[in-house]
Amino acid sequence: NAGVTQTPKFQVLKTGQSMTLQCAQDMNHEYMSWYRQDPGMGLRLIHYSVGAGITDQGEVPNGYNVSRSTTEDFPLRLLSAAPSQTSVYFCASSRNRGGNTIYFGEGSWLTVV
Amino acid sequence: AQTVTQSQPEMSVQEAETVTLSCTYDTSESNYYLFWYKQPPSRQMILVIRQEAYKQQNATENRFSVNFQKAAKSFSLKISDSQLGDTAMYFCAPYNNNDMRFGAGTRLTVKP
Numbered sequence: 001n002a003g004v005t006q007t008p009k010f011q012v013l014k015t016g017q018s019m020t021l022q023c024a025q026d027m028n029h030e031y032m033s034w035y036r037q038d039p040g041m042g043l044r045l046i047h048y049s050v051g052a053g054i055t056d057q058g059e060v061p062n063g064y065n066v067s068r069s070t071t072e073d074f075p076l077r078l079l080s081a082a083p084s085q086t087s088v089y090f091c092a093s094s095r096n097r098g099g100n101t102i103y104f105g106e107g108s109w110l111t112v113v
Numbered sequence: 114a115q116t117v118t119q120s121q122p123e124m125s126v127q128e129a130e131t132v133t134l135s136c137t138y139d140t141s142e143s144n145y146y147l148f149w150y151k152q153p154p155s156r157q158m159i160l161v162i163r164q165e166a167y168k169q170q171n172a173t174e175n176r177f178s179v180n181f182q183k184a185a186k187s188f189s190l191k192i193s194d195s196q197l198g199d200t201a202m203y204f205c206a207p208y209n210n211n212d213m214r215f216g217a218g219t220r221l222t223v224k225p
Contacts, residue, residue, distance in 0.1 A: 042206070043204070099145070104158035
């Protein structure tokens with residue numbers, strides 16, 4: 001049972017480059033989301049999805065793009081990386097948006113130089 | 114938007130003793146959920162306990178329990194019989210309508 005799988009685990013980007021963080025879950029969860037965690041802070045919601053074909057913005061969406069073409073996958077795209085996007089990124093999923101347990105991936109460490 | 118305050122940036126406790134981590138939050142919603150997550154040095158987010166705001170009974174999960182005061186918007190976590198493996202960052206997180214907000218966390222160290 002893999003749960004929530006994120007790739008890559010570590011990535012270094014140059015300013016202005018684009019990249020995609022991959023997230024997949026094998027629990028048939030409707031709800032998926034992306035968070036970022038900056039040093040000394042809690043997680044902040046970037047984007048979320050309540051089902052295939054449906055996405056919406058969270059607290060800090062600027063500079064990021066998402067899509068949800070299947071139930072399993074929810075990639076996060078950085079359009080033009082900036083040093084301010086250096087952070088740890090977490091993907092999460094839950095059965096639905098009704099307050100069920102939210103399961104997190106192991107995190108992706110991104111450094112933008 | 115919900116705001117979350119964890120007023121204790123760092124705490125320490127002796128092994129086998131009890132410790133309480135505090136959390137207050139601000140929300141205009143009447144129906145919501147509250148979570149405590151643990152983050153060890155590996156950075157993995159691990160669910161500790163979950164509370165439904167419409168339930169008056171405080172949630173309990175083995176050595177972990179909460180004191181939920183809805184009117185005061187307070188959601189503290191009590192850890193009994195602390196173990197070395199409890200050393201971690203602990204985050205309080207209210208959740209409502211697709212929006213989960215996290216506090217800045219409390220770093221708990223359990224000393225042998």
